[in-house]
Amino acid sequence: MEGPRGPFPILGNGRPVAQARFVNKGDAAYQRAYQAFLKRLIKARQDAGLLQGDVARRLGKSHSFISKCELGERRLDIIELQRLAKIYDKSIKYFLGED
Helix, strand or coil, X not given: CEECCEECCCCCCXXXXXXXXXXXXXXXXHHHHHHHHHHHHHHHHHHCCCCHHHHHHHHCCCHHHHHHHHHCCCCCCHHHHXXXXXXXXXCXXXXXXXX
8 A cells, every 4th residue: 555655554654664674774684584573573462362552551651662663663672572472472482483
């Protein structure tokens, strides 16, 4: 779907999403791996039957925090990933594609 400034991002906020292009942007393998990580992050939430707002409330964060993490606009640290893994009932290895 195309908008006036190009493709709409996942949440349709009208601007293209930068995603993780700015970290190791010359490394195609890194980019593929990070995109796979983001897909697993979204799938884990969906498999748990949760909306972004549900997860945000459980973490005590804003809805935009979860949205930006799933879009790749905000990076997760290991502690945040551990908390999400617990909420989603997944192992850390799942998010790394090792499960």
